[in-house]
Each structure stands twice: as structure tokens, then as C-alpha cells.
Amino acid sequence: MSFREAIESGKFLVTAELGPGKGTDVAHLLKEAESIKDRVDAINVTDLQSSVMRLGSMAVCHMLTDLGIDPVYQVTCRDRNRLALQSDLLSGWALGVRNILALTGDHPSLGDHPTAKPVFDLDSVSLLQVIGTLNSGSDMSGNELHGKPDFLSGAVVNPGADNEAAMELQIMKMEKKIEAGARFFQTQAVYDLDAFEQFMKRVQGLGAKVLGGIILLKSVGMARFMNKNIAGVFVPEPLIQELKQAEDKARASMDIAVRLVKGMKDLCDGVHIMAMGWESKIPPILDEAGL
Amino acid sequence: MIIAEQKPLAEIQEMLAPYRKILVAGCGTCAAFCSAGGPEEVDKLAAALVSADQNKGVGTTSIPRQCAEKFIDRLENKIGDHEAILSMACGNGVQAVATRFPDMPVLPALNTRFIGVEKEPGVWTENCLACGDCILWRTGGVCPVTRCAKSLLNGACGGASDGKCEVSKERPCAWQEIYYALKRLNMLHYLKEKPQIKDWPIHPGRVVREDLRQVEVT
16 A cells, blocks of 8 residues: 555554765664555655765665655755756656655755755745645746646644744644645654643644654663753653663553554544664564554 | 854964964954944954964054045055054955955955844844845834745645744744734735745846946047
């Protein structure tokens, strides 16, 4: 079943995420993909995540299609202007990519080439609009395409906004993204199900599928790092203590993830699990969560 | 106003190395207001250059603006036997002076930073990219093209923490400022408008006003 078919079927969706590394070696990445391919509806491939130069998303997405996996091509507006973005979208389609996650992208100053020129000619909202334009058979300038794509588009939303302005802006942008064609949303990592429930109440009825984001907590240090440095991510102290006191940290991390998946089953339309190298733990997490 | 900063002395000395006599020329408008290249800074830089190299002949002068020909003309009788002009104006002033005196090396003593305001003594912030299509009426008087690190037009990116930009904790998130400004002004509906895409101008810019051009009478 393709990701589009899975969305249309109304089933509880499961997606995962792979981050290509720095260099041309993809053996490990493809092995991780193989290990979860039968348990997920799609696998996202990140686009120079955190503005760190790496192997590109489109190439890895194409390799995933060879393995029978339906990839979600993450496309950011950080590095390409409207010419390159449209061209890469068409190239992706020609190589078998059918799903796009449209993102603005982190600022280059956060990554490993901090003085690179930031592009941001488009942003997540206008990129979604452009995908719709390409789907309808023309480019942004109105020129006709010979052979057109039919992408399924999605976007991200951060449910953990930390003040009124941040929250209202997130909701307004989510509405704009839906108007611009987003059919699914993958959220920033969620650890507080009560707060997530409040968020879901605000966005229910908007008409797009919401997949709750789960990042596997690999260590106490990682949890604290995210609380300090990742906007909108909040790991509650009890979870950090649970991890800290556990003898088997990996087991504790999986227990937390299982509870999050179970909790999200009643709150949203799916889960997006970012395992960050712990892909092999995804199948047992899904087993224990009853998926 | 245009905000500029003086270059490191070592770089200025490097560009002045070939010349024995130089004229340090200040600018009395923006560069003076931001304490980078007015008469006071001219005197300080000239003294620093002489103390670093006693053999350098350093003359000084200032004009009200280096971006207007009528003032640039005043430099003509100051040039004398100086071999180069060290301009303490913005890049615009340096080029205007260089255009007026094509046979003189005209060198920049400042790095031109941006169009901005003095936030507090000693702190200046950027407010305008001169993008050519002002949208401040829709954004509560806060420019996202300039003040959002990504120049986003359709709302916040989600990277802000505690109201600060993901790029630096020193920078407020422009979109959160826009949100509060529009809320205050009862204009939040502007945030819900259809997606905006900016058309970028081609540089260098050129503005032509036919009504002001001098038409040759034949």
C-alpha cells in the first residue's frame, strides 16, 4: 500500500525517518530501512538536517523506492531558489518520489557551514502552493509542463509552542499550509500527551492527517539537550528521571515510546517515529503498542 | 540611517601601504551619527595612522555628505599632493567620491553594515533591506524581510524559543513581534492572507522618475 493509499484508508499511520550521513556510504542506512520497511507506511528522508551538509534526500528516496519503500522526500527552502526547487521536485517525481514534506528549513548558521548564503526564496507555505501548481501541470510562471507530477504533500507543525504568539502563529500557519495543499502533518517531538491533547483539540476539523512526532530518548543528556536547544520540544522531568534511574536505558526509552504511541492512538491519526539510529527498536515498540 | 563600523586598523594599514600621503575624508551624515566616520572619528583614525607609522603624511577633512556631488566637489581643493583618499563614508559615499575623482585611489575605512536605527547608546539594529516593495502596512510596522533571519513572508518558522530567533538568543523572533503588533492594532487578519511570494529585484537598482528628468530642448 502506498502512503497515499494508507492515508486514504483511514488506518492509524506509522512513518519513520532516515537521516543520510556525510559521505557516499549508504549501506547502513539502507539496512535500517530494510529492518522497518514492513512496519511503516512511509519513510521520510531528511534534507541536510540541522543545516549540516550530507548526502541528499532525493538520491536516498530513489534508493528506497528500489527497496519497495514509499519515501517522503523532505524538501527545505534553505538552499535552493524557486528554479532549483521546482526542478528538484520534477526530478524527484521522475525518480519515483511520490510524497513531499515541505519545510522552510533551519538557518544555515546552525549547521556546519554557518556562513553559507541562506536562500529562503520560498517558504514552507509557498512551497506547498508551488507543489500544487506543478501537480496541476504548470510551473510558477505559468509555463506548461510536459508530463506532470501528482505529489502528496505534507508539512510540519510544532505543537509545543512556548507562548501565545508562537502558538497562534503555528495554528495560523498550519491553516495556511492546509489551504496550500498539505494533506498530512508530522509534528515536532511530543512527550507531554496532555499538552498534545490540548493542541489536537485546537486543530481538529482542519481536514489534514496529524502524525504525532516521537523522538526516541537515547540518553538523559539528549533529553536535557533537547529541552535546552530544540524549540518546542519539552521532555517532562519525570520522564528524564525514569530514564536516569533505569538500569537498561534502551528498555526505558522503548517503554516511554510505547506509552506515547499508545496515547497518540486516541489523539491523532498516526505516529512519526524519529529513531535516530535506533530503527531496529521500532518494530518491537510497535508490537508492544499493539500496532 | 546607514550604519557602518570602522574596519580593523591592520586592514586599513594594508590598503594604505603603497601611499605616503593620504587624505582622510569624513562624512557628516550617517557615518557621523553612528560614530563611525564623522569629524571626530577622522581625527582619531588620522592620529592612529600617524602613531603607527611616523612616515605617513595624513591630512584630514570632512564634508556634510559624501553621497552628494555638491559636497564632494569641496574635496577637490583638499586633494593637493595626497596620493589616496581614505573615505570614512559608507560604501555609497566611497563610490560617489571615486566616481568624481577617477584618477585617485579612493579607499574604504568603514564596513557598511545596514540601514538601521540606534537602539541604545552603542547598539544599532537593522530595520530595512531596501527590498523595493514595502509591506510594513501588513506587518504591524515590523519588517519580516529584514528582521526575520529567513526573510519569511508567511509566518513564523517554529524555530523560536522564549520569543527569540533560532539564530541567536539576542534576536527577537520578528514574527512574534509582528503578531503582538497586529494584535495591538486589531489587524490580525493580515496574518491570514493568502501566501505571499516575494519577487526579488535585480541589482544594481536604478530609479527613474520621468517627471524629474531634464528633457533636452531641441
